[in-house]
Amino acid sequence: MKFIGRISELNTLEREYRRSSSFVVIYGRRRIGKTTLIKEFIENKKALYFLATEQMEKGNIKNFCRALAKFTGQEYLKNANFTDWEDVFRVFVSFEPEQKKVLVIDEFQYLTGVNSAFPSIFQRGWDEILKDRNIMVIVCGSLISMMLTQVLSYQSPLYGRRTAQIRLTPLKFTELLEYNKDKTFEQMVKIYAVTGGVPKYYDFFNNKESLIENIEHEILRKDGFLYEEPVFLLEKEVREIVSYFSIMKSISAGNHKLSKIAGSLEMPSNQLSPYIKTLINLNLLEKRVPITEIKPEKSRKGLYFICDNFIEFWFKFVYNYKSELELDNVIYVLNRLKNNFIDNHVAYVYEGICRELLLHFCKSKALDFSVSKIGSYWNRHVEIDVVALDEENEQVILGECKYHVQPVDAETFFSLKKKAVGISELGRYKKIYMVFSKSGFTNRLLDIAKQSKDVILVNQAEII
Numbered sequence: 004m005k006f007i008g009r010i011s012e013l014n015t016l017e018r019e020y021r022r023s024s025s026f027v028v029i030y031g032r033r034r035i036g037k038t039t040l041i042k043e044f045i046e047n048k049k050a051l052y053f054l055a056t057e058q059m060e061k062g063n064i065k066n067f068c069r070a071l072a073k074f075t076g077q078e079y080l081k082n083a084n085f086t087d088w089e090d091v092f093r094v095f096v097s098f099e100p101e102q103k104k105v106l107v108i109d110e111f112q113y114l115t116g117v118n119s120a121f122p123s124i125f126q127r128g129w130d131e132i133l134k135d136r137n138i139m140v141i142v143c144g145s146l147i148s149m150m151l152t153q154v155l156s157y158q159s160p161l162y163g164r165r166t167a168q169i170r171l172t173p174l175k176f177t178e179l180l181e182y183n184k185d186k187t188f189e190q191m192v193k194i195y196a197v198t199g200g201v202p203k204y205y206d207f208f209n210n211k212e213s214l215i216e217n218i219e220h221e222i223l224r225k226d227g228f229l230y231e232e233p234v235f236l237l238e239k240e241v242r243e244i245v246s247y248f249s250i251m252k253s254i255s256a257g258n259h260k261l262s263k264i265a266g267s268l269e270m271p272s273n274q275l276s277p278y279i280k281t282l283i284n285l286n287l288l289e290k291r292v293p294i295t296e297i298k299p300e301k302s303r304k305g306l307y308f309i310c311d312n313f314i315e316f317w318f319k320f321v322y323n324y325k326s327e328l329e330l331d332n333v334i335y336v337l338n339r340l341k342n343n344f345i346d347n348h349v350a351y352v353y354e355g356i357c358r359e360l361l362l363h364f365c366k367s368k369a370l371d372f373s374v375s376k377i378g379s380y381w382n383r384h385v386e387i388d389v390v391a392l393d394e395e396n397e398q399v400i401l402g403e404c405k406y407h408v409q410p411v412d413a414e415t416f417f418s419l420k421k422k423a424v425g426i427s428e429l430g431r432y433k434k435i436y437m438v439f440s441k442s443g444f445t446n447r448l449l450d451i452a453k454q455s456k457d458v459i460l461v462n463q464a465e466i467i
Contacts, residue, residue, distance in 0.1 A: 006043050008178035009036070012169050016044045016141075019167050020105070024135050026164050029143040030150040031171030032236060032286065034203035037143050040171065041107055050105035051095060055113040060121075063114060067091055074098070088124050092132045104138050111142040112149040122153050126160040147285055148240050172286065173200030173311070176356045177363045180464060188463035189441055190214070192406075193344075196352040197222075199312035204229060215337065222321060223333050230328075233317050240285055243278075248322070250278055251287070251309060255318035259306035279307065287311055294378040294390045295428035304381075312352055319348060345406070353406040354379070354388045357439040360464060361391055361400065369466055370459070372400060372435070385422040389437065399429050400459075402437040411440040413448040416458060437461060 019025040029037050038054075045052065051074040053067050064085055071091060072080035075098045085091050095106060108114070114121045125142075133140055144150040154161050155168065176195050183191055193214055198204040207228050208217040221227045237244050253267045261279070265272040282288040289310040292302040299305075309315040320343075321328065324336045358377055364370040376392040380401075389402030403419045405411045415438055423434055437459045438448070444460055444467075452458045452467075460467050 005182070006039060007182045008174045009040050009043070012040055012171065013044060015167055015169060016040075020044075020048070020103070020139050022139070022166065023137055024133075025139045025166045026129060026134075027139070027141045028150070028154055028165045028168040029141060029171060030147060030154075030168075031145065032147065032201075033145045034201055035145075035171050035173065036202040037145065037171050038109055039202065041109065041141060041143060045105055045107065048105055049099070049102055050107060052107045053109065055108060055110045057113050057116070060114070060118050061086070063117075064088065064091065071095060088121075089128050089132060092128045096132055096136050096138065100136070102137075105141065106133070106138060107141045107143065109143045110145065111154065112144040112146040115149060115153045123160040126164065129161075129164055146239055148281075151284065170286075174202060175200060176359055177464070179205070192353055192356060192441065193349055195356065196312055196344075196349045197316050201313060204313055215341070218320075218340070219333060219337060222317070223328060223336055225328065225331070229313070229317075230321070233314055233322075236314075237285075241281060246278055247282060250275065250282065251314065252318050252322055254288070254307055254309055255315055255322075259308060261305070261307065264307065287314055291378060293380045293382070294376055294392060295380060295426070316348060319343075350404075350406045353439075353441070354404045357402060357404040357461070358389050358391075360439070360461060361389060361402065361437070364461075364466060365391075372398065380426060382426075385425055387419070387422055387426075389439070392432070396433075397431055398433040398435060400435045400437050402439060404439045406441050408442055410443040410445050411438055411448060412445045413451055416448060416451060433457075435459065 016027065019027050029041065031037055041052070051070055053070045055063050056066070068080050068083050068085055068091060071094060072078055075094075077098075080094070095104070098104075114125075118124070129140065142154065144154070153159055155165070156162065176191070179195060179200060180188070180191050186194070194205070194208070197214065197218060198208065207221060208214075209220075212220070222229045224230065233248075234244070237247055241247055249268055250264060253264045256267070258264045258267050261272050261275060265275055268275075279288060283290065287309065288307055290305045290307055292299040292305050296302045296304065309318070320336065320340050324339065327335050358379075361370075362374060362377060365372050365374050372391070373393045373395060374391050375394040378390060380387045380390045387401055388404040389400070391400040391402075393399070401419060401423050403415055405415060416436060419436055419438070423429070423436075435457050438444070439461045441463055443462050444452075448460065449467075452460045
């Protein structure tokens with residue numbers, strides 16, 4: 004896959020590169036594109052890239068020396084018998100000392116895994132050897148829990164050394180849509196509903212096959228690339244993987260309140276909190292509250308959702324049918340998927356896409372609206388898919404998302420307007436109504452939009 008997106012991250016790296024000395028931490032889940040980002044950044048720069056592996060420390064030092072030999076052109080380093088990291092760092096610093104250099108250590112957590120003292124060793128190497136030498140250091144890791152505790156936490160010897168940190172998240176839908184001009188909006192929504200914005204998942208799908216064929220070959224079959232992917236993601240991050248899987252299975256089945264999740268698992272709610280917190284830290288779960296909540300962190304209206312499209316897809320259509328898939332009864336699962344894929348999965352992903360589109364319109368100045376908060380709203384009586392607040396100008400966008408085959412009619416707008424009346428918290432706000440559709444609108448709704456500045460229609464990814 005051609006490098007796309009990551010503009011903000013590249014800008015951050017370039018800004019750090021211009022410093023006389025910088026220490027950047029990049030972390031994020033497996034296959035999210037960390038190494039690709041780094042290689043894009045260091046292209047045409049004087050950089051030593053070293054990938055740590057799961058082996059004894061001596062083996063990693065030897066591999067670092069090989070990378071150092073290639074970087075410096077000093078062949079003798081391939082067979083050098085270094086036993087101390089500080090010595091190899093000194094060799095790196097001494098090579099062309101006047102020139103700006105970048106040192107990249109990828110999969111940093113493997114070095115700390117075999118030697119718990121490595122963060123202290125690297126801290127000393129940074130403080131005494133690398134710092135203030137016109138060097139940019141990038142450490143990168145894919146085990147989030149280890150990167151948080153051993154690099155970023157207050158207890159880590161490296162705390163306070165970093166000059167920037169980047170937590171890499173999936174690519175945005177709008178980035179993938181812009182890149183894939185050969186595919187329709189509807190095709191990209193469905194692909195995004197399965198792969199999310201994880202570049203490696205998307206890249207692994209065969210462009211010559213249909214989405215259903217790719218799902219069958221890469222996700223539903225036991226020899227598929229993604230059949231066990233969530234297991235691989237979690238097995239090194241957590242210990243009680245069964246407990247975490249049980250929580251995510253419950254949420255994927257529609258239990259979003261903490262009490263309902265606990266009830267489905269027959270556990271006290273307070274016992275779930277540590278698991279929920281860990282899943283949130285791993286960017287697998289998110290807590291959502293109505294957008295109008297003044298103190299969201301203390302709100303009792305919070306609901307929990309799987310925030311990764313692929314993980315949610317996997318729990319709905321793989322984990323729930325593991326018995327059938329283990330017996331190679333793929334056809335049965337495919338039939339279930341075809342009957343439920345749109346209504347039970349894609350339609351919900353589409354709501355998130357609509358929120359992203361709204362932000363994109365505002366950022367590109369297609370809409371004169373400054374978003375201070377964006378999310379959704381619910382109470383006992385109404386639900387609104389998209390709500391964006393412009394608190395400074397006291398205006399609000401209320402949006403409805405319809406992933407229908409037929410064009411959306413005016414009744415959707417009238418219903419949305421009626422819902423808005425019942426939200427007392429937004430009484431002082433000027434209301435703008437936005438209807439999103441993947442299949443266009445009826446003439447009646449188009450006429451209403453033409454006659455009112457407070458009604459905005461979005462067909463696929465375009466304001467009309």
